[in-house]
Amino acid sequence: MAELGTRLKEARMAKGYSLEDLQEITKIQKRYLSAIEEGNFSVMPGAFYVRAFIKQYAEAVGLDANEILETYKSEIPANKAAEAAGTVSTAIQQPKGGTNQRTVQPAAKIKQTAKPQRKMTDLMPKIAVAVVVIVVIAVIWFLANHQSKNNDVTDDVKQEQKAATSTETKVDTTKEQEVKDQEAEEKAAKKEAAAKKKAAKEKAAKEKAAKEKKKAGKLSKGTDAGDGATTKYTLSNTKNFKVRVEMTGENWVGITTAAGANLVTGKMYSSGQKLEYNAKDQESIRIRLGAASAGKVFINNKEVKLLVPASSRPTQNIVIEMK
Numbered sequence: 001m002a003e004l005g006t007r008l009k010e011a012r013m014a015k016g017y018s019l020e021d022l023q024e025i026t027k028i029q030k031r032y033l034s035a036i037e038e039g040n041f042s043v044m045p046g047a048f049y050v051r052a053f054i055k056q057y058a059e060a061v062g063l064d065a066n067e068i069l070e071t072y073k074s075e076i077p078a079n080k081a082a083e084a085a086g087t088v089s090t091a092i093q094q095p096k097g098g099t100n101q102r103t104v105q106p107a108a109k110i111k112q113t114a115k116p117q118r119k120m121t122d123l124m125p126k127i128a129v130a131v132v133v134i135v136v137i138a139v140i141w142f143l144a145n146h147q148s149k150n151n152d153v154t155d156d157v158k159q160e161q162k163a164a165t166s167t168e169t170k171v172d173t174t175k176e177q178e179v180k181d182q183e184a185e186e187k188a189a190k191k192e193a194a195a196k197k198k199a200a201k202e203k204a205a206k207e208k209a210a211k212e213k214k215k216a217g218k219l220s221k222g223t224d225a226g227d228g229a230t231t232k233y234t235l236s237n238t239k240n241f242k243v244r245v246e247m248t249g250e251n252w253v254g255i256t257t258a259a260g261a262n263l264v265t266g267k268m269y270s271s272g273q274k275l276e277y278n279a280k281d282q283e284s285i286r287i288r289l290g291a292a293s294a295g296k297v298f299i300n301n302k303e304v305k306l307l308v309p310a311s312s313r314p315t316q317n318i319v320i321e322m323k
Contacts, residue, residue, distance in 0.1 A: 002039030004054070004072035009037045011061035026056045027161045033057065039075065046146070047077040215240050216300035219320075222307040230286075230317040231307045235299060241282065241322060244298040245275040245289075252290030257282060258319070269295075279320075287318040 254266025
């Protein structure tokens with residue numbers, strides 16, 4: 001491996017680049033990059049591209065491209081276009097020296113007379129012009145062929161760059177689609193989690209309501225006691241016996257036992273106030289509403305429906321018996 005190739009390879013490896021990575025960065029074919037590292041410049045399209053590719057390689061791995069080209073110029077092929085130009089110049093000047101075998105040999109065989117010598121002298125400029133024309137044509141052909149080869153290489157590089165750009169575009173499109181798919185999956189997962197949470201919450205609410213309903217027990221519709229003021233209700237299937245009266249206006253309320261002993265001393269309540277009492281130790285209670293239209297009675301959080309409307313019976317007694 002040449003010193004130039006060794007130095008470039010070491011710089012590449014120090015950067016942590018593979019040949020594939022360098023190909024992506026420089027858009028130079030991997031086989032050309034490998035050839036530079038191996039010092040095998042014969043596979044290159046021309047001396048111009050050797051120098052151009054080495055410069056791109058050096059810049060990509062963080063080296064001073066001009067310093068590299070100057071330091072290792074002995075390893076880098078010379079530009080053949082300049083050598084060709086030098087050859088053309090020499091070829092054009094040669095006829096002026098006058099030592100051309102095709103012109104000298106015929107002159108040796110001709111008798112040295114004045115007339116043939118004049119003819120030969122007359123032909124010399126024409127021969128020289130013909131040689132110049134031939135050389136010029138050859139140079140033009142060489143340059144045209146070389147340019148055509150360079151164009152082919154340029155087209156090849158352009159095609160590779162276009163292919164690389166197309167690949168990058170496809171990769172970007174694929175990544176973008178992957179991101180969209182991931183976002184859609186996350187959105188669906190969140191929606192599913194929210195639905196499960198809602199379902200669990202609803203289930204818990206139903207279970208709680210069922211438990212509350214079970215705790216509340218069963219309250220009968222009520223029967224009129226026949227005294228024009230009292231309605232009797234029966235509470236069953238529960239051990240709970242919680243009383244709550246909510247005031248919707250000014251109201252006098254009191255709670256006693258069936259025998260008339262005070263459990264909650266009767267008094268006036270304002271709208272918005274509540275009376276709460278736990279009668280778990282009682283078998284029967286009586287709730288006295290001074291204004292039946294201004295209070296709602298609840299037993300175990302279940303509202304007691306008045307058997308007789310408040311409009312027909314303004315003051316009412318509600319008797320609840322545990323069964």
